[in-house]
Amino acid sequence: MTFHHDPGKTMIQLQHVTKFFGRADNSVRALDNVSLDVAPGEIFGVVGQSGAGKSTLIRTINMLERPDSGSIVVADRDLTALPVGQLREARRSIGMIFQHFNLLSSRTVRGNVELGLEIAGVGSKERSKRSSEILDLVGLGDKSGSYPSQLSGGQKQRVGIARALASKPSVLLSDEATSALDPETTRSILQLVKTINAELGLTVLLITHEMEVVKSICNSATLLENGRVVETGKLVDLISTTGSRLARDLFPLGPVEPRSGGTVIDITFSGGTADRPVISQLSRTHGLDVSILGAVIETIDGNQAGRTRLELPGSPGENDAAIADLRSQNLLVEVVT
Ligand SMILES: Nc1ncnc2c1ncn2[C@@H]1O[C@H](COP(=O)(O)OP(=O)(O)O)[C@@H](O)[C@H]1O
Ligand SMILES: [Mg+2]
Numbered sequence: 001m002t003f004h005h006d007p008g009k010t011m012i013q014l015q016h017v018t019k020f021f022g023r024a025d026n027s028v029r030a031l032d033n034v035s036l037d038v039a040p041g042e043i044f045g046v047v048g049q050s051g052a053g054k055s056t057l058i059r060t061i062n063m064l065e066r067p068d069s070g071s072i073v074v075a076d077r078d079l080t081a082l083p084v085g086q087l088r089e090a091r092r093s094i095g096m097i098f099q100h101f102n103l104l105s106s107r108t109v110r111g112n113v114e115l116g117l118e119i120a121g122v123g124s125k126e127r128s129k130r131s132s133e134i135l136d137l138v139g140l141g142d143k144s145g146s147y148p149s150q151l152s153g154g155q156k157q158r159v160g161i162a163r164a165l166a167s168k169p170s171v172l173l174s175d176e177a178t179s180a181l182d183p184e185t186t187r188s189i190l191q192l193v194k195t196i197n198a199e200l201g202l203t204v205l206l207i208t209h210e211m212e213v214v215k216s217i218c219n220s221a222t223l224l225e226n227g228r229v230v231e232t233g234k235l236v237d238l239i240s241t242t243g244s245r246l247a248r249d250l251f252p253l254g255p256v257e258p259r260s261g262g263t264v265i266d267i268t269f270s271g272g273t274a275d276r277p278v279i280s281q282l283s284r285t286h287g288l289d290v291s292i293l294g295a296v297i298e299t300i301d302g303n304q305a306g307r308t309r310l311e312l313p314g315s316p317g318e319n320d321a322a323i324a325d326l327r328s329q330n331l332l333v334e335v336v337t
Contacts, residue, residue: 017070048224095164154185
């Protein structure tokens with residue numbers, strides 16, 4: 001009998017990517033041995049503070065920055081090994097959008113969308129057909145003759161998205177694409193990204209410093225710090241990982257107010273555990289007066305998930321049985337104090 005094993009396809013794969021800026025005696029290691037796997041069709045978030053290396057990471061994925069070491073494979077092509085001509089061709093399978101849109105002000109909306117196709121030598125009839133389709137898709141069918149200065153920020157980003165899609169890429173890279181937009185416009189652009197992801201099967205890698213963005217559209221995320229990957233994984237797995245910083249940032253409960261004598265615990269709920277009457281059961285079974293100090297519940301990647309912070313009377317030692325009981329119900333319990 002033969003056993004067919006799926007090796008687990010990836011759309012974007014970085015292996016041991018390191019990137020320095022500057023000279024040896026005064027250099028910055030912007031990326032430090034970064035390895036990442038983004039599966040086809042995923043929306044993958046990269047988060048981290050300013051200077052963490054996020055933009056450098058995204059710029060190496062389309063080889064705007066060449067890594068000093070390591071490999072970058074996109075859609076089965078090792079970009080680090082390609083000669084210039086083939087690299088240019090491979091880049092057409094990677095679209096990119098930017099915080100400040102980077103549109104040409106002298107060109108109409110249609111002119112911006114068609115620019116890359118013109119450069120690639122696509123005929124005018126085909127270009128026009130393609131740009132009309134894409135502008136309809138992004139909701140700008142009636143703006144093709146407008147100039148960027150006549151558009152709102154959200155409309156400009158829609159043009160940016162249309163331009164990125166013109167060459168029918170398999171990957172969309174987004175560097176803080178919603179950071180210059182107000183919350184409502186941000187939501188509509190994220191919704192559009194989600195629609196494109198679903199309808200075109202496009203793999204999306206997005207950089208953001210906002211956890212809200214990750215929470216609303218990502219399936220997976222990576223936390224970068226000083227050019228290193230600190231955590232990475234599917235959101236549904238991260239939220240049930242003890243000590244995950246991404247999970248903490250997804251469900252911020254704030255600092256713990258120190259109180260005397262009690263035990264503060266955080267319980268993380270996900271999937272099937274989200275709708276169980278945990279607190280009433282805890283107080284009934286163990287005779288505890290449970291205080292709720294905080295709670296957040298969200299839908300993450302289509303699953304109900306959340307975190308509740310409780311205070312139990314007595315020291316952690318006195319609550320061993322109650323905590324063990326919660327853990328035996330497959331709940332993630334972290335003792336905070
Ligand atoms: N072209 C460059 N020349 C020199 N240093 C750079 C360059 N680009 C980025 N850096 C440095 O690399 C580090 C990571 O920067 P960046 O990738 O822009 O971070 P982020 O996008 O997370 O804010 C920072 O220390 C930054 O100053
Ligand atoms: Mg940046």
